[in-house]
Amino acid sequence: MVFRKNNVLSASQEDYLEAILNVADGSGMARSTDIAVSLGVAKPSVTGAIKLLAHRGLVNYKPYGCVTFTQKGFSQAGRVAQRHEIIKSFFMDVLGVDAAVAQKAACKAEHLLGPVIISRMRDFTNLTKRNARRRRNPTRIAKVKGAKR
């Protein structure tokens, strides 16, 4: 296993971070097999990926032990998960595609859309939802003092 210096996470590495976050789900620790199942890869692939993430200081690796995040790793994983959520919501709430399609597309798009597009998507989703609420219940919002139109 040779490690090279490169500061940017690959799509694959981001996927692993995200999977660890999902699998750990609050407990803060993830098992190798669960990660493998979650990503649909074989166990040895997980070992390799974890070692790489450990080398980058994003997770704590101990042979035969559970994987835990470092602080840096945790915040990085959070950012990826946030991007995922924003994209998925945008696809669902703005474009109106169904959850499964949105989920799948978000998994791929989260690795390549930059901050500008992501933030526009977030704004757009919020706007769309706000408008939807207003349409459902126009009086309630119209009554709010000083509501921007």
Add this chain to the structure above:
Amino acid sequence: MVFRKNNVLSASQEDYLEAILNVADGSGMARSTDIAVSLGVAKPSVTGAIKLLAHRGLVNYKPYGCVTFTQKGFSQAGRVAQRHEIIKSFFMDVLGVDAAVAQKAACKAEHLLGPVIISRMRDFTNLTKRNARRRRNPTRIAKVKGAKR
């Protein structure tokens, strides 16, 4: 060079098809060096990719000659370029990001967004543009008989 049977084009292969289309620009034939420059890769990478596309029946390859599309390759390249355009326009006209960012993101997203999302993007862009026209010139459209509001 070993060729394996797999019907789906990789992102890289789609990039080459698109580059050939852009470089050929009507003439229908593309030179290796121009493709290399267009994609920012070295010349030997182009040779390899072209051979692969030729093996799949998408382009005609003759050593030291220009590359031309087969019918199949031409329509496939067209579909990729169309996806690219739809995504780019969506990012620009709907999300309002600038051309350079939209272009770059479209280059990557075009390989992974499925038909459902692409078609919603197209509809959305058209709708947005229509509305923009209406806002610019309200009377003309307001006069149309039975226009929905």
Add this chain to the structure above:
DNA sequence: CAGGAATGTTAGTTATGACTAACATTTTGT
């Protein structure tokens, strides 16, 4: 039309990230 410049190819290498088979360790059920 000869010879250098431009263009294209071959051969061999590297990086990433998956896989399987076989082995090591840990956990669990009786």
Add this chain to the structure above:
DNA sequence: ACAAAATGTTAGTCATAACTAACATTCCTG
């Protein structure tokens, strides 16, 4: 507590897709 099951690792391989160095071909230009 100990054997079997579950879990994790190592070693070796494969696929994709890039790269460089060196060689081959084609093209221009004097």
